[in-house]
Amino acid sequence: MKPALFDYVRPASLEEALKVLSAGDDAAVIAGGQSLLPMLNLRVASAETLVDISRLRELKTLSETEAALSIGALVTHAAIEDGLGRDSFNGLLQRIASKIAYRAVRNMGTIGGSLSLCDPAADWPVCLLALGATIAIASLEGERCLAVEDFLVDAYTTALEQGELLVRIDIPKQGDCAWGVGKVNRKSGAFADSLAIAVLGKDCRPTRVALGGTASCARLLAGTSAALDRQPGIGADALSGIIAEDVAAAHEDATPYQMRCHVHTVTCAIAEARSWSR
Numbered sequence: 001m002k003p004a005l006f007d008y009v010r011p012a013s014l015e016e017a018l019k020v021l022s023a024g025d026d027a028a029v030i031a032g033g034q035s036l037l038p039m040l041n042l043r044v045a046s047a048e049t050l051v052d053i054s055r056l057r058e059l060k061t062l063s064e065t066e067a068a069l070s071i072g073a074l075v076t077h078a079a080i081e082d083g084l085g086r087d088s089f090n091g092l093l094q095r096i097a098s099k100i101a102y103r104a105v106r107n108m109g110t111i112g113g114s115l116s117l118c119d120p121a122a123d124w125p126v127c128l129l130a131l132g133a134t135i136a137i138a139s140l141e142g143e144r145c146l147a148v149e150d151f152l153v154d155a156y157t158t159a160l161e162q163g164e165l166l167v168r169i170d171i172p173k174q175g176d177c178a179w180g181v182g183k184v185n186r187k188s189g190a191f192a193d194s195l196a197i198a199v200l201g202k203d204c205r206p207t208r209v210a211l212g213g214t215a216s217c218a219r220l221l222a223g224t225s226a227a228l229d230r231q232p233g234i235g236a237d238a239l240s241g242i243i244a245e246d247v248a249a250a251h252e253d254a255t256p257y258q259m260r261c262h263v264h265t266v267t268c269a270i271a272e273a274r275s276w277s278r
């Protein structure tokens with residue numbers, strides 16, 4: 001199928017893009033186009049105007065302070081895979097980027113597009129939850145920042161409002177970051193059936209265990225994270241019960257998802273176990 005007709009604009013500056021976005025009710029941002037174009041073709045998404053932000057150089061930068069790494073919304077998965085900037089997270093960002101889809105998709109797909117789409121099975125939302133990132137959102141009124149857990153609202157739903165653009169992701173630095181990943185997908189590069197990432201707490205930083213592939217969006221497993229902080233050597237048996245409770249809470253009605261819940265419990269346990277080896 002072909003998409004319904006739309007107008008197309010390609011602004012040269014952030015201000016111009018924000019003006020176009022705030023002018024029309026039915027304007028959609030296009031970044032790498034890896035998800036939006038198929039959705040337009042299948043007519044599960046539509047827009048009167050497509051605002052192509054791919055020329056906004058200010059969203060393609062990566063910068064670092066002592067406290068945080070800032071990644072522009074238009075930085076591609078491939079750029080992170082190739083090590084753009086220093087990975088202050090012991091290789092976690094590169095590991096996540098390199099397992100998304102295949103290289104052609106990674107060359108075009110952007111970290112900002114992935115977050116804004118909020119696909120329940122996407123990799124970046126889980127990773128950025130585990131790292132405690134903050135999302136910077138611009139509009140004509142200025143900039144506001146949200147913790148990633150407040151940005152991700154539900155499957156394919158974020159806190160972005162009309163006229164707003166995700167511009168940057170700020171990730172607090174972790175020192176010697178100890179992380180583990182548990183991922184189940186049916187073939188290499190496919191979306192995850194289950195993805196769990198654990199980042200262990202150190203130096204007053206809490207442990208954060210995040211899970212993707214649930215019925216809604218990626219979410220933090222609060223009980224599991226707190227249990228690992230209270231009792232780091234809690235042991236697999238005690239931990240698996242706590243993980244199972246968190247996983248069941250992530251599926252509002254867990255009954256149809258019993259098999260999926262079991263897989264999530266296993267990926268979370270794998271992520272936790274692997275985090276100790278780093």
Ligand SMILES: Cc1cc2nc3c(=O)[nH]c(=O)nc-3n(C[C@H](O)[C@H](O)[C@H](O)COP(=O)(O)OP(=O)(O)OC[C@H]3O[C@@H](n4cnc5c(N)ncnc54)[C@H](O)[C@@H]3O)c2cc1C
Nearest residue numbers: 029031032033034035036101109110113114116122123166
């Ligand atoms: C074959 C295939 C396999 C894939 N496999 C995986 C996978 O295994 N794991 C994974 O995580 N992802 C996967 N993806 C998704 C892909 O990695 C991209 O992250 C995703 O397509 C979105 O990035 P994009 O830049 O292409 O966004 P687009 O497709 O351009 O946009 C996606 C949505 O986000 C909005 N948007 C984009 N940028 C912004 C912004 N800055 N501010 C506000 N709104 C914005 C758009 O309006 C649109 O609604 C796959 C995609 C394909 C085609």
